[in-house]
Amino acid sequence: MQLVLIGPPGAGKGTIAARLAARFGLVHLSTGDLLREASAAGTPLGEKTKAYVDAGRLVPQEILGEVVAERVRGERAFVLDGYPRTVEQAEFLAALPAVGIAGALYVAVPEGEIVRRLAARVVCASCGAVGETAVENAACPKCGGTAWEPRPDDRPETVAERYAVYMQDTAPVIDYYRDRGLLVEIDGKGDREEVWARVEAAVAALAGDDDNG
Numbered sequence: 755m756q757l758v759l760i761g762p763p764g765a766g767k768g769t770i771a772a773r774l775a776a777r778f779g780l781v782h783l784s785t786g787d788l789l790r791e792a793s794a795a796g797t798p799l800g801e802k803t804k805a806y807v808d809a810g811r812l813v814p815q816e817i818l819g820e821v822v823a824e825r826v827r828g829e830r831a832f833v834l835d836g837y838p839r840t841v842e843q844a845e846f847l848a849a850l851p852a853v854g855i856a857g858a859l860y861v862a863v864p865e866g867e868i869v870r871r872l873a874a875r876v877v878c879a880s881c882g883a884v885g886e887t888a889v890e891n892a893a894c895p896k897c898g899g900t901a902w903e904p905r906p907d908d909r910p911e912t913v914a915e916r917y918a919v920y921m922q923d924t925a926p927v928i929d930y931y932r933d934r935g936l937l938v939e940i941d942g943k944g945d946r947e948e949v950w951a952r953v954e955a956a957v958a959a960l961a962g963d964d965d966n967g
């Protein structure tokens with residue numbers, strides 16, 4: 755089963771994608787994590803993209819497209835978290851060999867709740883993995899680091915930019931998948947477990963359809 759996850763910044767895409775991966779045996783591909791890791795490691799990709807990410811702007815598809823194509827190549831079952839973010843990217847993804855998206859999960863969260871959630875978010879200072887303020891002293895599950903800091907692009911002015919980019923460029927992707935009968939809308943309000951229960955039920959239904967089809 756191949757899924758994409760769409761939602762505004764702070765919708766909980768990363769957390770949801772990680773749980774989907776574990777529950778349904780999918781590979782979790784996060785373009786945001788990939789870019790943050792590249793930037794933390796100082797790779798050529800990180801150097802080319804850091805300024806975009808820090809400013810809350812979209813990394814050009816000319817840079818990101820091939821990276822995504824390489825990651826999904828040969829994967830039968832994945833959840834793409836943070837890609838596609840434009841209609842151009844959605845079309846690029848659909849044209850890749852062996853890609854057949856079973857569903858696009860759209861996690862809908864009102865703007866006020868987003869601002870509150872992002873203000874509470876922290877990331878691992880060493881590898882950029884996303885954590886929660888509540889477990890700030892815990893070891894990072896990805897690299898074992900124990901220093902946490904606010905995610906640089908969660909500053910209020912950058913959040914405003916990311917939300918504007920989302921409304922302008924990513925909201926049309928919702929219609930793209932709706933027009934193709936692939937959109938699964940999830941109410942992203944409420945606490946994490948409530949949202950997860952809705953996501954899990956929706957994907958279990960999709961997985962059943964996938965097996966039968």
Ligand code: AMP
Pocket residue numbers: 763785786787789806807808810811812813814818835836837838839840843907916
């Ligand atoms: P995220 O962790 O998904 O919020 O992504 C963090 C940042 O990475 C975004 O604000 C963009 O700068 C960049 N990014 C992630 N995914 C994409 C994408 N599909 N297209 C362009 N830029 C992206």
